[in-house]
Amino acid sequence: MNVARVILALVFCTFFTASYFTNKYVLSILMFTFPTIFQGWQTSTGALLLLVTWKLGLVEINGLSRSAAFSQLPGSFLFIGNIYAGSKALSLLPIPFFFVLQNVSEVFAFLIVTVTHREKPPWMKLLSVCMLLGSAASVMVYNPRFGPSGYTWASIHLFCVGAYKVFQKNTKTSLLSDLEEQFINYVTSSLLLASLAYSTGDLSGALDFPLLTSYSFHTGCLGSAIFSFCLMLATVKLKGSLSPEHCGVWFFLAKILASGLSLLLSTFNTVLSPVTQCCIILNYAGEALFAYSDRFK
Template sequence: MGRNQQYSQVLSVNRAAALAWLPGSALFVGNIYAGSRALSRLPIPFFFTLHNASEVISFLILKVTQRERMSWMKIFSVNMLLASAINLPIHDPQFDPGGYVWALIHIFCVGAYRVFQKKTSHLSDLEQQYINYVFSVLLLTFAAHPTGDLFGALDFPFLMSYQFHSGCCASALLGFFLLLATVKLRSALPLEHCGAWVFLAKVLTTGLSPLVFQIEVNPETLCCILCSLGGEALLVYSEKA
């Protein structure tokens, strides 16, 4: 009888932790949806430059709510990321207001999610992502339904298109495998080493993307991209120091 009570207590704790994680799942959905919309309008190097500014959002939230003390190196790196993100749309020769609006929403969701994840440690990485994916599937399925209240707001294209649904399934499958690889990497390596590998992946993707996609870059936007990469490298080093 006592064992049954222990099992029920564990289940109740897990249920309570799952409910407490729902705000994080909402931020996760905002992250993936706004990020997808922004990436469909912006070149990959530009998107990464804006995405890196999510560290500024995390920094500000922690500074205001937790009053955490930051090293001068981290403050300097965050300022580099912020300056790059602000100057990029100013000098973008193919400025797309819609792409930058979606990128702004994506930046806020990623930054807030990172803080929420840091301060909520009741669930493992796999448990968090399991709840995220279940929540996103339920929400986006409802939103994509022609009678859903969110249909007009989210404006899902090609709902009856075979290519659209195939792309969604492929994206979900690749995202799942990427999730497993990320969790495995985090469990096998220290946090600062994981940051270094993520940074290396961004550098390679940024460098190879012009070979696949047509990207118009001028000296000003190139400086923004390089400054953002430099700021991220400094941020990774500050986490290691």
């Protein structure tokens, strides 16, 4: 791997960690519990920034045909479920727990592909699946104070993440690039979340939020939108520059970095028991084995 790719990967890890930290800060520390408003702000800002960067010639977006846009709509609805449920889960769970449960989305996608394609998985892949499921279940059993709401939203989140991966794999078309798919996701999410914010009363509730005019709230929301957009661009660039195997390695390292730093920061006040620490380590070991099990067929 050359120096430019290493720098790109490090930039990706930086934005990955910063994005989750700012989201966690707004959702948990500031307790802004209005995901329709929060995610609507992020997706509308993302759509606007994507348009600006396109007009400046920094990214390439071709003309979107109506048929191509409609073909992406199922994925856009899964994307909305992903970010909405993910916000609810992240607001209730520590960052390491969130990643442990999110990793189960790989199992969900793997099981769907295995059943539909009638493939016989290697035994190491099955072992990694057991490690991921067992560690995630153990985290929930040994930390019941975060359930049922936190674990329920995390389950919806991992379902949407896994289903979106299957959707991308089975319906990926040359008509849309990754950035064009993301632009459709942004626009669809902005429109739907705006209507939901009004119909559910989140808009009036957000206007009464005690910290609405505070500097920390404005800084956190602005940072979350910018870091999320930069993370999206870095992710697209990383996938275009590295093989899926190398991308998986950097995603894995980014999660470890974010989890480890979240335990060191007093802001999040995360304390883990020895049993929970072992479960998290087992989960990451299962993720690593899952990523590399194909080479042992």
